[in-house]
Amino acid sequence: xxxxxxxxxxxxxxxxxxxxxxxxxxxxxxxxxxxxxxxxxxxxxxxxxxxxxxxxxxxxxxxxxxxxxxxxxxxxxxxxxxxxxxxxxxxxxxxxxxxxxxxxxxxxxxxxxxxxxxxxxxxxxxxxxxxxxxxxxxxxxxxxxxxxxxxxxxxxxxxxxxxxxxxxxxxxxxxxxxxxxxxxxxxxxxxxxxxxxxxxxxxxxxxxxxxxxxxxxxxxxxxxxxxxxxxxxxxxxxxxxxxxxxxxxxxxxxxxxxxxxxxxxxxxxxxxxxxxxxxxxxxxxxxxxxxxxxxxxxxxxxxxxxxxxxxxxxxxxxxxxxxxxxxxxxxx
Amino acid sequence: xxxxxxxxxxxxxxxxxxxxxxxxxxxxxxxxxxxxxxxxxxxxxxxxxxxxxxxxxxxxxxxxxxxxxxxxxxxxxxxxxxxxxxxxxxxxxxxxxxxxxxxxxxxxxxxxxxxxxxxxxxxxxxx
Numbered sequence: 158x159x160x161x162x163x164x165x166x167x168x169x170x171x172x173x174x175x176x177x178x179x180x181x182x183x184x185x186x187x188x189x190x191x192x193x194x195x196x197x198x199x200x201x202x203x204x205x206x207x208x209x210x211x212x213x214x215x216x217x218x219x220x221x222x223x224x225x226x227x228x229x230x231x232x233x234x235x236x237x238x239x240x241x242x243x244x245x246x247x248x249x250x251x252x253x254x255x256x257x258x259x260x261x262x263x264x265x266x267x268x269x270x271x272x273x274x275x276x277x278x279x280x281x282x283x284x285x286x287x288x289x290x291x292x293x294x295x296x297x298x299x300x301x302x303x304x305x306x307x308x309x310x311x312x313x314x315x316x317x318x319x320x321x322x323x324x325x326x327x328x329x330x331x332x333x334x335x336x337x338x339x340x341x342x343x344x345x346x347x348x349x350x351x352x353x354x355x356x357x358x359x360x361x362x363x364x365x366x367x368x369x370x371x372x373x374x375x376x377x378x379x380x381x382x383x384x385x386x387x388x389x390x391x392x393x394x395x396x397x398x399x400x401x402x403x404x405x406x407x408x409x410x411x412x413x414x415x416x417x418x419x420x421x422x423x424x425x426x427x428x429x430x431x432x433x434x435x436x437x438x439x440x441x442x443x444x445x446x447x448x449x450x451x452x453x454x455x456x457x458x459x460x461x462x463x464x465x466x467x468x469x470x471x472x473x474x475x476x477x478x479x480x481x482x483x484x485x486x487x488x489x
Numbered sequence: 490x491x492x493x494x495x496x497x498x499x500x501x502x503x504x505x506x507x508x509x510x511x512x513x514x515x516x517x518x519x520x521x522x523x524x525x526x527x528x529x530x531x532x533x534x535x536x537x538x539x540x541x542x543x544x545x546x547x548x549x550x551x552x553x554x555x556x557x558x559x560x561x562x563x564x565x566x567x568x569x570x571x572x573x574x575x576x577x578x579x580x581x582x583x584x585x586x587x588x589x590x591x592x593x594x595x596x597x598x599x600x601x602x603x604x605x606x607x608x609x610x611x612x613x614x615x616x
Contacts, residue, residue, distance in 0.1 A: 180507045187508075188515060237527045238520070242536035243548065254516045261512030265504050276504045283575065284505070305538045306549045317557050320564040327571055334578040393539055398523035402516050461615035464560065468613055472567075472604060480597055486582060487590045 183275035187264050195408040196226040202449055209453040236397035241303070244394065248302035253399040256295040259288040260409035267416050268343040270426045270433035281342040282330060285417060286323075289372065292406060293319045296381070299403070300391035311390030314460060315381040319372055321467035326368035328475035329361040332482045333421045346425030353424035360478045362422040364471055366444070369414040371467070373407065376452035380460050415444040559612045563603060570600040 200215070200223065207214025215222030240249060266281030268274040278284060293316055300312020334340065336357065337348045348354075355362045371378035382390030392403045419425055419440040426433030458466070538545045574596070581589055607613070 180504050184507060184511055188511065234519075234523050235526050235528075236523070237530060238523055239535065241538050243538050243545070254513060254520065257516040258509055258512035261515075262505055262508045265508055276501065278501050280501075301550075303538070304549045305545075306540065309549045309553075313553060313557055317560050320568070321560065324564070324568055324571060327568075331574060331578055334575075335581050338579055338582055340579075388539065388541075397527055398519045402519065405516075464615075465613050468563070468604060469608070473601070476597055476601055480594065483581065483590060483593050487587055 179275070183265075187261065187275075191260065191409050192230075192405065194412060195405050196230060198408045198411070198445065199226045199229075199404070201446075205446070205449045206453050209450075230401065233397055233401045238397045238399060239394075241305075241394055243304040245302035245304070248298045249394075252295045252299035252302065253395065253402040255298070256292050256406040257402055257409075259291045260406045260413070262288045263410070263413040266342050267413070268346055268420065268425065269416075269437050271343070273434060274343060277341060277343055280340050282334070282340045282345075282417070282421075285413065286327065286330075289410065289413075290323075292410060296391050299395070303391070303394040305394050307387040307389075308391050308393050311381050311383075311387045311393075315374065315391060318374070318378065318380060318463060318467075321464055322368045322371040322378075322471070325364050325467065325471040325475045326372060328472065328479055329358075329364040329368065330421060332358055332361045332475075332479045335479070335482055335486065342420050342425075346420055346427070349424040350427055353422065353427070355422040355424075358422065358478070358482070360474065361482075362418070364475050364478070365418055365422065366447075368467075368471065369418065370448055370451065371463075373411050373414055373448075375411070375448055377455040377457050378463060379452075379457060380463055383457060385457075411445060411448065412441065415441045415448075418444055556612075556615060559607070563607050563612065566603045567600060570596075570603075 203225070204214040204222075215225040218224045218228050240246065263285045265275050266278045266284055268277070296315045297312045300308040300310075300315070303309070333345065333354050336354070337345050339345060374381045382392070387393070392400055395403065416437075419437060423440045423444075426437045428436035428439075431439075538549075540546070577589075577593065577596075581593070
């Protein structure tokens with residue numbers, strides 16, 4: 158049988174040309190944006206923390222310390238990479254590399270503006286959820302392979318916390334999806350051209366924000382790296398660049414989560430006066446600012462409170478909210 | 490028709506694959522640069538696991554609290570069921586009658602029994 162008789166071989170090579178180009182351009186933008194954005198967010202975090210605690214934050218490097226985190230990154234590049242003797246070497250090496258993967262793949266289906274989207278996918282929302290599970294896996298790998306008691310406790314907590322808060326996250330997303338009947342990000346945004354979903358689904362929006370805060374291991378849910386009890390949790394044994402890769406992933410996941418919240422609830426690129434992209438960026442960074450604000454305002458929860466809050470409060474409310482949405486959609 | 494669907498599907502895979510690959514290669518490059526630039530100091534104590542300054546007592550790979558295990562079990566029972574809801578969400582408004590609503594209600598009721606059961610069994614109490 159001649160291989161050229163297969164109907165789609167030719168098509169595969171035909172579409173590779175244009176799609177490869179779009180993928181490469183998107184990739185270049187993301188590869189430049191992600192590290193710079195993390196450097197910016199770490200600085201903003203330190204500045205916000207400083208001003209909330211009535212101190213100026215980093216001031217030395219550059220005007221108002223704006224170069225501080227870039228210099229920190231250079232410093233971390235020149236640090237020694239220690240692999241302790243008792244570790245599981247392969248997993249210890251793989252964990253900080255694997256943790257960055259979801260921070261890259263998560264950008265693919267997000268629609269920033271009507272024309273800026275790397276790839277429209279039928280399963281856009283699901284893709285981000287499925288890849289975000291990889292970061293939990295690599296946290297577990299890091300904690301387990303370190304052979305350190307603090308790391309292990311941090312990693313086990315991370316898994317318990319992430320699986321618990323994934324369910325309210327999915328359920329609150331579902332109450333939006335059941336209204337729009339699509340997983341395509343741009344169609345979800347287009348459905349909000351007149352009214353944002355946060356007005357129809359205020360409960361789901363609040364649950365979504367709480368659950369993503371917990372999924373990103375941010376305070377007050379940062380039991381994973383609780384400095385006062387576990388030295389710094391799963392990355393206690395990591396040094397140098399591998400240590401900062403965990404932070405790269407954490408802050409990028411925060412931006413992806415905020416982008417999802419913007420797409421699902423805050424009307425994506427819609428807003429008066431400015432072009433779409435600017436509105437999207439404003440909404441995303443406002444959400445991130447709120448998350449930082451919460452971090453420096455509330456104390457950390459105890460672990461049993463954390464788990465019970467997910468199972469006894471968030472999940473029942475999210476289920477009831479989903480059911481009410483379904484009833485309203487059928488009755489009206 | 491088939492070839493169009495294939496194109497769309499394969500295109501999605503291509504994008505995810507390229508981003509996945511770069512997501513692996515970029516941190517790998519950073520780690521290699523760090524390995525080249527960083528100093529290497531040798532010494533006995535350098536490779537000892539950190540445990541608040543004293544020599545570590547045994548290994549960390551030992552038995553662990555069973556409460557976490559129970560939470561993982563409920564998660565399995567619950568989340569796998571929740572995943573079945575995703576196709577329902579797409580098709581929900583396409584039907585006209587109330588039969589979808591009744592089936593949806595029965596399904597949600599059944600999966601919420603997982604929480605009620607474990608609540609009554611005392612999984613959420615930490616000792």
